[in-house]
Amino acid sequence: MAKQLPILFLSVLFFTVSVNAQDLVKGKKIYETRCLACHQADGGGVPNMNAPLDGSSNVVGNNIARLVKIIKGGYSEKIALDGYYYNNVMTANPDLKEEDIANVLSYVRTSWSNKASKVTVAQVQAAQRKK
Amino acid sequence: MKNLKPIFLFVVVILALNLNAQSNAGLKLPEGFKATLFADTIGSARHIAVTKSGVVFAKLMYPNKAGKSIIRLEDANKDGIADKINGWANYGGTGIFVKGKDLYATSDNDVYLYQLNDNDEVVNPSSPKTIVKGLIAKNQHASKSITLDGDNNVYVNIGAYSNACQEKDRTAGSKGMMPCPILDSAGGIWKFSGTKENQVYGDGKRYATGLRNVVGLDWNTQSNSLFVMQHGRDQLNSFYPTLYNDAQNAELPAETMYELHEGDNAGWPYVYFDPYQKKKILAPEYGGDGKKEGGENALNPTVFFPAHMAPNGLLFYTGDQFPAKYKNGAFIAFHGSWNRAPLPQEGYFVAFVPFKNGKPNGEWEIFANGFSGLADGEKVTNVRKVKSRPCGLAQGPDGSLYVSDDARGSIFKISYAK
Numbered sequence: 313m314a315k316q317l318p319i320l321f322l323s324v325l326f327f328t329v330s331v332n333a334q335d336l337v338k339g340k341k342i343y344e345t346r347c348l349a350c351h352q353a354d355g356g357g358v359p360n361m362n363a364p365l366d367g368s369s370n371v372v373g374n375n376i377a378r379l380v381k382i383i384k385g386g387y388s389e390k391i392a393l394d395g396y397y398y399n400n401v402m403t404a405n406p407d408l409k410e411e412d413i414a415n416v417l418s419y420v421r422t423s424w425s426n427k428a429s430k431v432t433v434a435q436v437q438a439a440q441r442k443k
Numbered sequence: 444m445k446n447l448k449p450i451f452l453f454v455v456v457i458l459a460l461n462l463n464a465q466s467n468a469g470l471k472l473p474e475g476f477k478a479t480l481f482a483d484t485i486g487s488a489r490h491i492a493v494t495k496s497g498v499v500f501a502k503l504m505y506p507n508k509a510g511k512s513i514i515r516l517e518d519a520n521k522d523g524i525a526d527k528i529n530g531w532a533n534y535g536g537t538g539i540f541v542k543g544k545d546l547y548a549t550s551d552n553d554v555y556l557y558q559l560n561d562n563d564e565v566v567n568p569s570s571p572k573t574i575v576k577g578l579i580a581k582n583q584h585a586s587k588s589i590t591l592d593g594d595n596n597v598y599v600n601i602g603a604y605s606n607a608c609q610e611k612d613r614t615a616g617s618k619g620m621m622p623c624p625i626l627d628s629a630g631g632i633w634k635f636s637g638t639k640e641n642q643v644y645g646d647g648k649r650y651a652t653g654l655r656n657v658v659g660l661d662w663n664t665q666s667n668s669l670f671v672m673q674h675g676r677d678q679l680n681s682f683y684p685t686l687y688n689d690a691q692n693a694e695l696p697a698e699t700m701y702e703l704h705e706g707d708n709a710g711w712p713y714v715y716f717d718p719y720q721k722k723k724i725l726a727p728e729y730g731g732d733g734k735k736e737g738g739e740n741a742l743n744p745t746v747f748f749p750a751h752m753a754p755n756g757l758l759f760y761t762g763d764q765f766p767a768k769y770k771n772g773a774f775i776a777f778h779g780s781w782n783r784a785p786l787p788q789e790g791y792f793v794a795f796v797p798f799k800n801g802k803p804n805g806e807w808e809i810f811a812n813g814f815s816g817l818a819d820g821e822k823v824t825n826v827r828k829v830k831s832r833p834c835g836l837a838q839g840p841d842g843s844l845y846v847s848d849d850a851r852g853s854i855f856k857i858s859y860a861k
Contacts, residue, residue: 330741344680349681350781352826352827353785354825354827356825356828357826359827359850361781362781386613388582400583401582401606401612402613403615
């Protein structure tokens with residue numbers, strides 16, 4: 313038991329640091345200036361035009377690399393999502409830093425009815441290495 | 444038992460409120476008008492058309508659960524509610540227009556022509572004539588809406604696959620292309636023969652240009668000219684926050700109605716119409732600052748409305764059922780905005796503009812409201828929670844007005860009783 317304590321301590325410490333690293337307030341700010349116009353304040357999007365983020369299988373799913381790619385590079389194809397189609401073009405955000413992307417992704421994955429994990433800077437970096 | 448009395452009263456009150464909300468199918472109308480829910484949940488009903496016998500056809504944006512995308516609705520017992528509903532075709536689209544026994548319908552690329560029999564049933568559901576084919580459709584503003592003039596010419600909207608013709612669409616700092624190459628094949632109204640088969644771009648002509656996206660259009664038989672409603676550009680604040688704040692973006696630019704003649708230019712993407720300055724203002728993608736004017740040769744709107752309300756249906760009323768002030772006037776179905784966020788949304792109603800001799804003759808007003816399903820005076824803030832979004836308009840042979848809704852899939856029938 314005594315042997316396991318430092319490991320437990322370390323993992324708790326790691327967990328705390330990794331959670332605090334994502335700043336949801338900053339994430340929300342980015343959401344409001346860059347995303348809200350189309351995806352709306354409730355994350356509900358606009359039927360047939362702008363895909364919803366709230367309750368979206370893509371957003372709460374495990375493919376972080378895809379989310380990072382869409383945020384950075386935008387999206388211009390018609391997208392099928394959870395049984396509906398969305399037509400509008402998504403603006404690219406090539407100027408967003410890795411930390412900003414981690415913050416805004418953490419915000420959308422934990423807001424409204426979404427209860428997915430936050431996204432770390434390390435995950436964003438890993439996603440970008442994947443290309 | 445005694446204890447149940449308040450509950451009973453409560454239930455009665457709720458029922459009464461519920462019934463009240465359902466009168467006129469939940470719509471708020473001017474004095475003397477009534478509405479029925481002609482049909483419900485038929486699918487994403489875009490434009491609609493009514494035959495001389497009163498059969499209604501609706502074009503669906505996507506095939507419905509039964510896999511059909513053109514829906515025929517008949518009210519055999521004449522109670523204001525469709526009782527015979529069936530459909531055919533499997534392609535999504537917006538446009539539909541009926542002329543005698545000719546029924547035109549559109550996909551996002553093509554215009555088709557079906558034949559109706561004496562009972563206004565389709566004769567050739569799986570083998571329509573292809574009137575026009577190969578029109579550009581690149582997701583954004585891809586829907587093709589149509590109307591015909593008195594000489595069997597069909598006018599097709601080909602929307603611009605862009606917001607403001609930037610080098611990179613909807614990207615901060617990206618310049619507007621000069622000249623805008625999109626205008627060669629989109630961003631305008633094209634005119635084709637309504638009878639010739641297999642026409643492509645080269646067989647038609649660009650009738651009018653500089654129109655970002657038109658969904659509602661109608662031929663005015665008094666002026667013998669085409670009228671269209673343009674969807675104005677989006678996102679002035681997102682990409683030019685130093686020039687436009689959220690409140691300015693919510694009100695700019697105006698939604699505009701134009702009367703079009705061959706060769707006309709409405710100015711997109713170089714200018715937009717500012718409803719406060721009442722001027723054509725140079726777009727920021729082309730060096731504008733919110734004040735500089737532009738578009739010297741571009742049309743001024745015939746009528747303008749508040750921004751972003753998404754006019755999806757236009758109909759000139761030629762019936763005799765409604766009071767005299769409505770005769771020859773324009774009804775406009777405003778689908779409702781999303782681009783006013785973070786401010787509350789607008790639209791989600793049918794508006795009316797009086798006309799005399801083909802010219803506007805008075806201020807516009809809200810004709811039918813309450814489509815959103817919200818309480819009186821409550822503004823839409825969650826677009827996906829809206830109950831109904833008005834989209835298409837059509838006039839029945841008795842002078843009733845039909846309104847389609849592509850959110851819930853309803854068709855409302857609005858009538859006037861003296």
